[in-house]
Amino acid sequence: MSTGPEIGAITALPRVGRMSSRPEWLVILGRAARSRRGTIGLTIAGFVVLVAIVGPFVAPHSPTAPVTETFATPSGSAPLGGDVLGRDVLSRVLAGGWELLAIAAAATALGVSAGVALGIAAAYYGRFTDALIMRLVDVFLAFPQLVFALLLVSVLGPKIWLIIIAVGISHAPQVARVIRSVALDVCERDFVKAVELMDTPARRVMSGEILPNLMSVVMVEVGLRFTYSILIIAGLSFLGFGIQPPAANWGLMINENRIGLVVNPWAVIAPAGLIAILTIGLNTFTDAIARASLGVDRPAEEVVMATGIILDRSA
Amino acid sequence: MSAAAETPLPAPGPGRTRRSARAWSRRHPVASMVVVRIALGLLTIFAVSIVIFLATQALPGNAAYAVLGHSATPQRLAALEAQLHLNRPLTSQYGSWIGGVLQGNFGTSLANGESVSSLIGPRLENSAVLVIGAGIVGTLLAGILGLIAAARRDKLFDHIASVIALTVTALPEFVVAIALVIVFSVNLFHILPAVSVIPPGTSPLSDLNALILPIATLALVIAPYIFRMVRGAMIEALESDYVEMAELKGIPRWRVLLVHALPNSLPPVIQVVGLNLLYLAGGIVVVEYVFNYPGIGAALVDAVSDRDIPTIQFIVLILAAFYVFVNITTDVIALLASPRRRATR
Numbered sequence: 001m002s003t004g005p006e007i008g009a010i011t012a013l014p015r016v017g018r019m020s021s022r023p024e025w026l027v028i029l030g031r032a033a034r035s036r037r038g039t040i041g042l043t044i045a046g047f048v049v050l051v052a053i054v055g056p057f058v059a060p061h062s063p064t065a066p067v068t069e070t071f072a073t074p075s076g077s078a079p080l081g082g083d084v085l086g087r088d089v090l091s092r093v094l095a096g097g098w099e100l101l102a103i104a105a106a107a108t109a110l111g112v113s114a115g116v117a118l119g120i121a122a123a124y125y126g127r128f129t130d131a132l133i134m135r136l137v138d139v140f141l142a143f144p145q146l147v148f149a150l151l152l153v154s155v156l157g158p159k160i161w162l163i164i165i166a167v168g169i170s171h172a173p174q175v176a177r178v179i180r181s182v183a184l185d186v187c188e189r190d191f192v193k194a195v196e197l198m199d200t201p202a203r204r205v206m207s208g209e210i211l212p213n214l215m216s217v218v219m220v221e222v223g224l225r226f227t228y229s230i231l232i233i234a235g236l237s238f239l240g241f242g243i244q245p246p247a248a249n250w251g252l253m254i255n256e257n258r259i260g261l262v263v264n265p266w267a268v269i270a271p272a273g274l275i276a277i278l279t280i281g282l283n284t285f286t287d288a289i290a291r292a293s294l295g296v297d298r299p300a301e302e303v304v305m306a307t308g309i310i311l312d313r314s315a
Numbered sequence: 316m317s318a319a320a321e322t323p324l325p326a327p328g329p330g331r332t333r334r335s336a337r338a339w340s341r342r343h344p345v346a347s348m349v350v351v352r353i354a355l356g357l358l359t360i361f362a363v364s365i366v367i368f369l370a371t372q373a374l375p376g377n378a379a380y381a382v383l384g385h386s387a388t389p390q391r392l393a394a395l396e397a398q399l400h401l402n403r404p405l406t407s408q409y410g411s412w413i414g415g416v417l418q419g420n421f422g423t424s425l426a427n428g429e430s431v432s433s434l435i436g437p438r439l440e441n442s443a444v445l446v447i448g449a450g451i452v453g454t455l456l457a458g459i460l461g462l463i464a465a466a467r468r469d470k471l472f473d474h475i476a477s478v479i480a481l482t483v484t485a486l487p488e489f490v491v492a493i494a495l496v497i498v499f500s501v502n503l504f505h506i507l508p509a510v511s512v513i514p515p516g517t518s519p520l521s522d523l524n525a526l527i528l529p530i531a532t533l534a535l536v537i538a539p540y541i542f543r544m545v546r547g548a549m550i551e552a553l554e555s556d557y558v559e560m561a562e563l564k565g566i567p568r569w570r571v572l573l574v575h576a577l578p579n580s581l582p583p584v585i586q587v588v589g590l591n592l593l594y595l596a597g598g599i600v601v602v603e604y605v606f607n608y609p610g611i612g613a614a615l616v617d618a619v620s621d622r623d624i625p626t627i628q629f630i631v632l633i634l635a636a637f638y639v640f641v642n643i644t645t646d647v648i649a650l651l652a653s654p655r656r657r658a659t660r
Contacts, residue, residue, distance in 0.1 A: 135358075135359075135362075138355075138359050139359055139362040139363055139366060140366070141638070142359060142360075142363050142635040142638040142639055143363070143366075143631070143634070143635055143638075144593070144594070144596050144597025144598075144600070144634060144638075145597060146597045146600055146601070147596075147597055147600060147615070147631055147634055150600070150615060150616075150619050150627075151367065151370045151371065151627065151631055152370055153619065154370075154371060154618075154619045154622060154624070154627050155370070155371055155372075155622065155624070227485060230487075231487040234487055234489075235487055235488075235489060235601050238489045238601065239600075239601065239604060239616050239619075240616075240620070241619065251489075254489065254490075254493060255489075258493065258496075261496070261497065261501045261502065262501055262502070265497060265501075265502055268493060268497070269497070272489075272490045272493050272494070275487060275490055276485075276486055276487075276490050279485040279486060279487065280482050280485045280486070282485065283481065283484060283485035284481060284485075287481060
C-alpha cells in the first residue's frame, strides 16, 4: 500500500491489530498449510501436481506411439499395461496431467479476478450498478457450469482458449455473489469512509482498501474454483470436448479405455485415481484455508451457518 | 419485500394504483414476494434465451459452416443458412426462434430432420426420473447421516462420516460412476448393468436395475453437501437455549432432536437441497453419458458432437428454466418454513 507520510495515520487504522508486516493472505495460507488438514491436503495434491509436471520428462515411452497390444495387461516394459490403441498407459498418465492443470489454473485466474472485480464493484457502487450486476449474475447462474462450457464449445469447437474463457466466465457469477455479500460489510467500515473523505479515486478505494480486507474469502474462492475447474475441464475431456486426441489427457483416457475395463482396468483406474486424489487433496486444503481464515478449527459450514451465508455448490 | 418495510407515505395524485399495490403487498408479504420472484424469474429466462441465442447463432464463426465442417459447399451452406435463418439480421433471427419457442415449436433437429420436441420429449421424462430419484435418495441418506452425526458430535461416527463427506465432495461424477461400474458391474461383482438400456416408448421405471447405478452416482455426488448442512444446522439448533430448556425439562433425547431441533434447522437445509437439485441439472449430462442413459443430458452431448444447434438451444433452455423454477420454489418453501425469516422480510 502506498501510504504517504501525511495520511499514514489514517490508512494504517485497519491494520493496527497486525503484528507482522506480512500480508494477511500469506499469514492465513501459512496457518492453513501448518494445520493437520492442510498438511494432508497439500501433500496429496502436491504429489499429483508433481506427477503432472515431472511426468512428461520421465515417461518411458512416447504417449502417442503404440508399444503393446490393445489393452495388454501390465508387464515389465509397460507397468500399467496398454490402452485402447496399444499405447503405454504409464507414459500417457505421466504426460496427460500438465495441460489439465494449466488450463484449470488459467480458467481459475480469469474467473476469480472477474468475479472479485464484479462483486466489489456491486457492493461499493450499490444502487443501479449493484442491481445490474446482480441481475446479470442471476442470468449466468441459471446455466450449469458444464452446460455453459458445452454451449460455447458447440459452435466454435473445442479450442483451449475457448475452454479457459468458458470455464472462467461460468465461475465469475458464483464468485461475484460471495464476494459482494462479504464486501457489503467492509464498504460500511470507518476506514473506507475515511479514505473516501480524502478524495481517493474509487478504483483506489476498491483495490487498495476493500480488496485487502477480503483476501481470506478470495483465497477460499481460489481453492474452491480451482477444484471445480479441474472437475469441469476433466469432465469436458471425458465427454470428448477437451484436449483432442491423440494427445494424452486423464479425462479422455478414462473414456477411451473404459471399453477395455475387463481386460486392463489400470488404463481407467490410473487416470481416474489421479484426478480423484488431486481433487480430494485440493478440497481438503481449501477446507483448511477456510478454517484458518475463520480463525477456528471447526468445519467451515458451522461458522457459515451462524453468519447466514449459505455454502454453495455450483459446478 | 422493501415495500413492506417502508413507512406508508401519503402518495400524491396519480399514485393510486401504486399505493393500492403497496397496501396489498403489505398485507400479503409472502404472496407479493412470490409474485415478484416469478416476474424476475420470467425476466431471467428471457435473458437466458438471449445468451443461448448469442452463443449459438451470433458468435463470430459461421454456425452453418460449423455444422457442415469440411463438407461445406456453397450450395449446402446457403441451404443450411436459410434453414437456420442465418441470412437474416440478428434481431429477426432471434425473433423467429423465440416466437417459435413460445408457440411450442422448438425447431427441427439438424441431425435427423425430426422435430426437436418429438426427439427430446420422451427423454425429458427419463431425466426427470433420474433427478427426482437422486434427489430423494441423496437427501434421505444425507439427512439421516447428518442427524446422527450431529447427535453424536465429535464421536467416532461423526469424524468418520465427516471425513468421508469431505472426500466424496471433491470427486467428479464420472469418477464416482466409473468406480461404481468397476465394483458392481465389471470387475468385482457382476450384479448391475454398466449400461442403462431403456427401449424407446417404455418407462424408465419398468427396469429398476437400469436406474440403480445412475441414481446412486448422482445421490453420492449431492449427499455430502446436504450432509454437511444438516449436520451444521442441527448442531446450531442443539446449542440453542430452547433445546437446553427442553432437555432440562426431561424430554427424551429423540424427541428433542426430531421435534424441537429439526424443524428449526429446516430452512437452510431446504436451500441446500434446492442448490443440489440445481447441481443435478448439470450432473445428469455426464452421468447419462457414462451409462448411455437416454435422457436430455446424453442428448445434449450428442447434439454438441453433431453441432445440432436447435436441439442444443432447446435443451439448454430447459435446464436454465429448471434452475429458475427450483430457485423460486426453494425460496418460497424456505420462507414458509421459517416464521423468523418471514417476520424480518
